[in-house]
Amino acid sequence: MTAAVDPDRSEWDVIVLGGAAAGENAAQYASQFSGLSSVLVENSLLGGECSYWACMPSKALLRPVEVVDAAAHLSGISTRLDPAEVLARRDRVINGLDDTSQVTWALNNAIDVVRGHGRLAGERTIAVSRADGSTRTLTARHAVVIDTGSCPAVPDVPGLREALPWTSRDVTTMREVPRRVVILGGGVVACEAATWLRGLGAAEVTIVHRGERLLARNEPFAGALVGAELKEEGVRLQTGRSMSHVQRSDARDTGQGHVHGGEVRVTLDDGTVIVADEVVVATGRTPNTDDIGLETIGLSPGGYLDVDDHQCVRGATGTWLYAIGDVCGRALLTHMGKYQARIAGEVIAARADGSADLPSAAAGHIGLPQVIFTTPEVGSAGSTEQQAREAGIDVEVVEYDLGALAGTYVMRADYRGRAKLVIDRANDLVVGATFVGAGIAELVHSATTAIVGRVPLSTLWHVVPSYPTASEIWLRLLETVRSQRHAANGG
Ligand SMILES: Cc1cc2nc3c(=O)[nH]c(=O)nc-3n(C[C@H](O)[C@H](O)[C@H](O)COP(=O)(O)OP(=O)(O)OC[C@H]3O[C@@H](n4cnc5c(N)ncnc54)[C@H](O)[C@@H]3O)c2cc1C
Numbered sequence: 001m002t003a004a005v006d007p008d009r010s011e012w013d014v015i016v017l018g019g020a021a022a023g024e025n026a027a028q029y030a031s032q033f034s035g036l037s038s039v040l041v042e043n044s045l046l047g048g049e050c051s052y053w054a055c056m057p058s059k060a061l062l063r064p065v066e067v068v069d070a071a072a073h074l075s076g077i078s079t080r081l082d083p084a085e086v087l088a089r090r091d092r093v094i095n096g097l098d099d100t101s102q103v104t105w106a107l108n109n110a111i112d113v114v115r116g117h118g119r120l121a122g123e124r125t126i127a128v129s130r131a132d133g134s135t136r137t138l139t140a141r142h143a144v145v146i147d148t149g150s151c152p153a154v155p156d157v158p159g160l161r162e163a164l165p166w167t168s169r170d171v172t173t174m175r176e177v178p179r180r181v182v183i184l185g186g187g188v189v190a191c192e193a194a195t196w197l198r199g200l201g202a203a204e205v206t207i208v209h210r211g212e213r214l215l216a217r218n219e220p221f222a223g224a225l226v227g228a229e230l231k232e233e234g235v236r237l238q239t240g241r242s243m244s245h246v247q248r249s250d251a252r253d254t255g256q257g258h259v260h261g262g263e264v265r266v267t268l269d270d271g272t273v274i275v276a277d278e279v280v281v282a283t284g285r286t287p288n289t290d291d292i293g294l295e296t297i298g299l300s301p302g303g304y305l306d307v308d309d310h311q312c313v314r315g316a317t318g319t320w321l322y323a324i325g326d327v328c329g330r331a332l333l334t335h336m337g338k339y340q341a342r343i344a345g346e347v348i349a350a351r352a353d354g355s356a357d358l359p360s361a362a363a364g365h366i367g368l369p370q371v372i373f374t375t376p377e378v379g380s381a382g383s384t385e386q387q388a389r390e391a392g393i394d395v396e397v398v399e400y401d402l403g404a405l406a407g408t409y410v411m412r413a414d415y416r417g418r419a420k421l422v423i424d425r426a427n428d429l430v431v432g433a434t435f436v437g438a439g440i441a442e443l444v445h446s447a448t449t450a451i452v453g454r455v456p457l458s459t460l461w462h463v464v465p466s467y468p469t470a471s472e473i474w475l476r477l478l479e480t481v482r483s484q485r486h487a488a489n490g491g
């Protein structure tokens, strides 16, 4: 069904502020079976960061690097990577920064789209500033959903902002591969970007990370294995180091994804000077809440929005305001934002119907899956050992070499990887899992299923993995738990 967007319309049942993938899902789930009308307010491209400047372009850049790596570990295959064609394919993946297909999807699902910068203007009201300077005021009969996302945080290093460094947007949509790059940060964006920059031919890539561990939110062996591989690929790791200052005499705004001027000199806290062609800042995110009118409903701008398990914003009066995605800070991942959106949409529809039986996002958040598409890949679900201990769980852990399986041996003879389960001993349940190795991305969902489904180890024992696959890791981990328990019982 196609909805026409009436330029004079001012009232909908549901207004979603921010039209990223999560916002689209919230509108869809609020409307599809309830008959509620909904509108997306978007000031840039419908589909948000993930579609154009984050998940999709980064994975389009990483996939060829992964294929080349896989081939390099198999005798009888030779490959050649063509950076220009990789960038061209990336452009096709992000639809050349054109959101026509997403607008068509929305309209075909009876979801209206209003362009402009939206701000709350009191309860259930959004004032949209349009490009021509005019303002359109929209009111929601039932709910407003905030999905305004986040933007890159740039730390206060002297000279860094003036150097016009690349952020995640530039490095995912890069038009050229800089020859020498310095990346600030040791998290997910830093490690993935170092992988594709080096893979696509950057001659010198240096990661400057203030901590000792890369990917510090994961199990320690994840960052260690990724760091070892990055080093082998020629990436320089400056860990335990900060940038003292940055100098670029001719910083120029040459446009997104182009090198922003001449040489950059980066001085570290131990006096080391690195000369590069570009600096990439990958130091986390800031929620887009500073200019969305939160003060008009008594909330403070600038921070993450605190939500309950119905995705309802705490601190707002009543139950009309929801937040989903990065802006609520629960998990900065597309699939988790979309999960929150499905819950919020269903809650809105249920409340509009007068139902007291409301869906909750609590169960899905226990699963918390993530795949980091580095070489090797890092897949995780649930809690790390440290998080489980901090939560007061009586923790039992088991680890196993992912390379010691028939399933991974046939992938490559020199397979390197590791897996770990975090077990709630009292309830005999898996509460966390981490897999590090080539081709493990698809293993993560088995762990998420075990965790969210609260499948006891005694049942997992009967879940037989196919031979020869990487899933055999489950059997080896469970066998190791049995051996550990046998030994602990004096066997
Ligand atoms: C380089 C990179 C790679 C990533 N890779 C992955 C990955 O592989 N897998 C994964 O799960 N996650 C990944 N992420 C994280 C993922 O991109 C984010 O979690 C996700 O995009 C957040 O979505 P969101 O719905 O919160 O909002 P966003 O995608 O940030 O979108 C918010 C939207 O709101 C609009 N907006 C903001 N303010 C207003 C306003 N006042 N009025 C109107 N419109 C407004 C914006 O224009 C934007 O379209 C990656 C992130 C980065 C930076």
Ligand SMILES: NC(=O)c1ccc[n+]([C@@H]2O[C@H](COP(=O)([O-])OP(=O)(O)OC[C@H]3O[C@@H](n4cnc5c(N)ncnc54)[C@H](O)[C@@H]3O)[C@@H](O)[C@H]2O)c1
Pocket (backbone or CB within 6 Å): 155, 156, 184, 185, 186, 187, 188, 189, 190, 192, 209, 210, 211, 215, 282, 283, 284, 285, 332, 333, 370, 371, 372, 373
């Ligand atoms: N494959 C994926 O799922 C994927 C890929 C990319 C990004 N993401 C998500 O996007 C979000 C943003 O990624 P990110 O890498 O920017 O954040 P991150 O939180 O993963 O890492 C931030 C890094 O910057 C460092 N840092 C923070 N402040 C600093 C400062 N002032 N000075 C120096 N270093 C500083 C931290 O120590 C950390 O190493 C993450 O939550 C991530 O999960 C997901």
